[in-house]
Amino acid sequence: MKAGRHRSFDKDIALEQAMEVFWRNGYPGTSLSDLTTAMGINKPSLYSAFGNKENLYKSALEKYVEKHGVIHGKYLFSADKLLTDRVQDYLISIAEMVTDPKLPSGCFVCISTSEIGGTCIPKDAVQAILKINAATKSFLIEAFSNEAMKSSVNSGRSPSVMACFVISLQFGLAVMARNGASFSELKEVIMFSTAQL
């Protein structure tokens, strides 16, 4: 055990709380006192545990991907289902999350992406966001290039275009949720959009 006084809060729980605040308010919309209040700690503790606001934000993004991002991917790899059903399951899982009343509405990464372009988000954080979106695209391309997929109905379609299509749809659903759309509305959009696959 390391010497010195023990941390009186759970770093992981505090990070989740910070994540929710950033998710709800965005980067420039979140102040340090918003964070310390939500996390139940005070500023020196925050700075010693997470560095600074920008670093905490980047950690919150990682946390989000780990906790609310990667979980949907499995639906794209259900062995014995058609492509249409897989993509639908994937998107429906996302639609459930972005409308989950226990969480901030929408998608943290989508909101962060929307905030790119201004001067308000630090450069490193912008890179982190771009990297997450690039990873999502790679993941989707891989899924659509998969052996099992190739043999499915979608032969002849570019995996890259399909990946962009799905990412666009994800983003669209997330913003719709932010606008107050219900899960069932989003589901209708998903069924409509994926009918052709």
Added chain:
Amino acid sequence: MKAGRHRSFDKDIALEQAMEVFWRNGYPGTSLSDLTTAMGINKPSLYSAFGNKENLYKSALEKYVEKHGVIHGKYLFSADKLLTDRVQDYLISIAEMVTDPKLPSGCFVCISTSEIGGTCIPKDAVQAILKINAATKSFLIEAFSNEAMKSSVNSGRSPSVMACFVISLQFGLAVMARNGASFSELKEVIMFSTAQL
């Protein structure tokens, strides 16, 4: 002519400049000095002409809809075209705008919608944003309920679901643009998404 010193700047041009700053940085990401710098005026002039930050924001939103929003709608009403082509033209017009290098990337209304939900945007401004999105939806529903449309290929589809589908796609394209997507990538997504219509 009214008495007193004349305004030394063009109110409409100043509003457009404010619109671009809000568009680029979002509401909480934009400071009054960002605004006064871009508009080329100082604070008392801003306050006397536009009220305050929130009011200027609402005026900027109106300006955006008027200048960059309504122009796309005409493509949905081209008399002698198929539904698919109309929707494609509409979305391509939007894709051109959200990737226009002379303008901030993405869509101002989409970014504003993403900022809903936090505490950072004043209540009245949130209402203004929701109203714009509701108007867009009504407009699309009307387009899809149109006599000419009914006789087209889409018979049997709910105009409301189609409207949600198109709005989701718009939002998705806008966020993609913010992420650095090119016009041609967005066009591919559009052609892919609308192939079934």
Added chain:
DNA sequence: GTAATTATGTACCGATAAGTATAGATCTGT
């Protein structure tokens, strides 16, 4: 020309932003 009116520029206001110095509390290793 003079009074009334309106816009501009500077300098300011209190509040809050992100971040830190410092002192005291709490722990481990010896």
Added chain:
DNA sequence: ACAGATCTATACTTATCGGTACATAATTAC
């Protein structure tokens, strides 16, 4: 028990936030 290490709480710093008071410049009405 004591030394060294680490965390916490309060209070502080500097900069900027949104917004305004006030004096001055420019304009019209008479």
